[in-house]
Amino acid sequence: MLAAMNLLPFEPQPPYRSRRFVPERIDLGDWNQVAPLFDKLESAAAAPTPAELERWLLDGGELTAALDEESSRRYIAMTCHTDNPEAEKAYLHFVEEIDPRVKPRQFKLARLYLEHPVRVGLERERYFVFDRSAQVQADLFRPENVPLETEEAKLSQQYQKLIGSLTVNFRGEERTLVQMGRYLEETDRPLRQEAWELTARRRLQEAGRIEDVFEQLLKLREKIAANAGFPNYLQYAFKWRGRFDYTPEDCRQFHESIEKEVMPVLRQLQGRRREKLGLNTLRPWDLSVDPSNQPPLRPFEKVESLVANTQEIFTQLDGGLARDFRLMHEKHLLDLENRKGKAPGGYQSTLAESRLPFIFMNAVGIQRDVETILHEAGHAFHALAAREEDLYSYRSAPIEFCEVASMSMELLGNEFLEKFYAPDEARRARRQHLEHVVDIFPWIATVDAFQHWIYSHPGHARAERQRAWLELMDRFGGDVDWSGHESVRANLWHRQLHIFLHPFYYVEYGIAQLGALQVWCNAKKDKGRALQDYHRGLALGGSRPLPELFAAAGCRFDFSRQTVQPLVQMLQSQLDNPGE
Numbered sequence: 001m002l003a004a005m006n007l008l009p010f011e012p013q014p015p016y017r018s019r020r021f022v023p024e025r026i027d028l029g030d031w032n033q034v035a036p037l038f039d040k041l042e043s044a045a046a047a048p049t050p051a052e053l054e055r056w057l058l059d060g061g062e063l064t065a066a067l068d069e070e071s072s073r074r075y076i077a078m079t080c081h082t083d084n085p086e087a088e089k090a091y092l093h094f095v096e097e098i099d100p101r102v103k104p105r106q107f108k109l110a111r112l113y114l115e116h117p118v119r120v121g122l123e124r125e126r127y128f129v130f131d132r133s134a135q136v137q138a139d140l141f142r143p144e145n146v147p148l149e150t151e152e153a154k155l156s157q158q159y160q161k162l163i164g165s166l167t168v169n170f171r172g173e174e175r176t177l178v179q180m181g182r183y184l185e186e187t188d189r190p191l192r193q194e195a196w197e198l199t200a201r202r203r204l205q206e207a208g209r210i211e212d213v214f215e216q217l218l219k220l221r222e223k224i225a226a227n228a229g230f231p232n233y234l235q236y237a238f239k240w241r242g243r244f245d246y247t248p249e250d251c252r253q254f255h256e257s258i259e260k261e262v263m264p265v266l267r268q269l270q271g272r273r274r275e276k277l278g279l280n281t282l283r284p285w286d287l288s289v290d291p292s293n294q295p296p297l298r299p300f301e302k303v304e305s306l307v308a309n310t311q312e313i314f315t316q317l318d319g320g321l322a323r324d325f326r327l328m329h330e331k332h333l334l335d336l337e338n339r340k341g342k343a344p345g346g347y348q349s350t351l352a353e354s355r356l357p358f359i360f361m362n363a364v365g366i367q368r369d370v371e372t373i374l375h376e377a378g379h380a381f382h383a384l385a386a387r388e389e390d391l392y393s394y395r396s397a398p399i400e401f402c403e404v405a406s407m408s409m410e411l412l413g414n415e416f417l418e419k420f421y422a423p424d425e426a427r428r429a430r431r432q433h434l435e436h437v438v439d440i441f442p443w444i445a446t447v448d449a450f451q452h453w454i455y456s457h458p459g460h461a462r463a464e465r466q467r468a469w470l471e472l473m474d475r476f477g478g479d480v481d482w483s484g485h486e487s488v489r490a491n492l493w494h495r496q497l498h499i500f501l502h503p504f505y506y507v508e509y510g511i512a513q514l515g516a517l518q519v520w521c522n523a524k525k526d527k528g529r530a531l532q533d534y535h536r537g538l539a540l541g542g543s544r545p546l547p548e549l550f551a552a553a554g555c556r557f558d559f560s561r562q563t564v565q566p567l568v569q570m571l572q573s574q575l576d577n578p579g580e
């Protein structure tokens, strides 16, 4: 079909269920071949019986899955070969020529479905989640918001461009701010300070421009919410993000639980770090270095041993997971090593029609790679667990639960790090990981609470916004000495891209971590049962509301102190004794 398809690391896999609506031979990158299928669906929407309507939904899902997989394959080919212009062209063609034409057609189908007279005859339990999502999509759609959303996307891009363009001259060489990050792990303290100050000053120079972009985004978002009939963007965003199962009030409870239960542990860890480093106060450049001043961990040399050792970890954990991971390896659905011509970062992508996961990484032999493979494998297990589900949208869960699948694997897998390390190194790696779990909660609470404040105070002044941020830094920042760098602290949120690009999208990670910690605690008591529950939750895909997905996985969907406290206690006892 397309030359770019030969660039995939794996053989194209057949559909998991043979097609019955989409022709077997079709070029999904050619709109003239795709459009008649949407026409056909529209005219078939007059399905007279509930059974025919269900079949119609499955046909629509088959088409969506085929398009989705085509898009994923092109994306994978491009990220595996960034130096191949054909691959880039093939992907961009899909994004520019197919996606925008598909969206309005799908919206039309959703409306036909919602207005369908026999829809009430469908089993309510089965379609409850599907219907509420379709309804929200239809309710929120306003044609006058379409150009505002385009404007919002352009402004977001401006922020990204601005941040991405920043460089500093460090010891005679020009470096990006991302490249500067690694100096914060150096054991040479004056070097760390120099690198940190240089980077912070460079960001601060752009503070005015960053605030300007943000205020334009803020105005647009308030307008979008008003157009859709909401009193503020906070309430609009909760609907738009499909947060059916928790409220802004629940998030405030989450912030409170973090403040009361996690902050004391964070302070204790910071105190220990300060003592170990032999310092009077912790400065912002002392937070990433190994507190015992040891060189970075080296878990593996070659990617083959990353795969083999990870395989052994899953064998220790569970036969089913071991089988799933082996399948991925055998089918070449793992592209892990860093090499020239690969896009940066890592991701897991699901091939929607063959219902198979693919993992992309840039492993270079650091501890972070081990955490990443465990994390992405969790997402891959999720995709495989939900494979039998035939309704397309039910094969994937909301992000709050997807990340339970992945973060649980980080925690469970980290118990077997001896596959990669000598015992004392394994303890060090485990400790690093668990410290990071503690660290991230207060930051998530800060970023989330800040956005709650911003979007419920329309018309606020820049200085008021800064005050609100500083109050949160007092609440969640812990014991770090910022003297001489007060303005850096006051503008720290400028570096959190979600606030600019994906408003309100961040607390999901905190919610999911609460779930993952529960799976981990369950496994400490009864590993077999915890993994059985984990699999049961994953197998539900996105077919049930969040509280039910959590419950199936053996967790409570609850942000109260009562839920958080035992999890933090477990973290603390493991941090005191990371050998267990």
Ligand SMILES: [Zn+2]
Pocket (backbone or CB within 6 Å): 375, 379, 403, 406
């Ligand atoms: Zn993830």
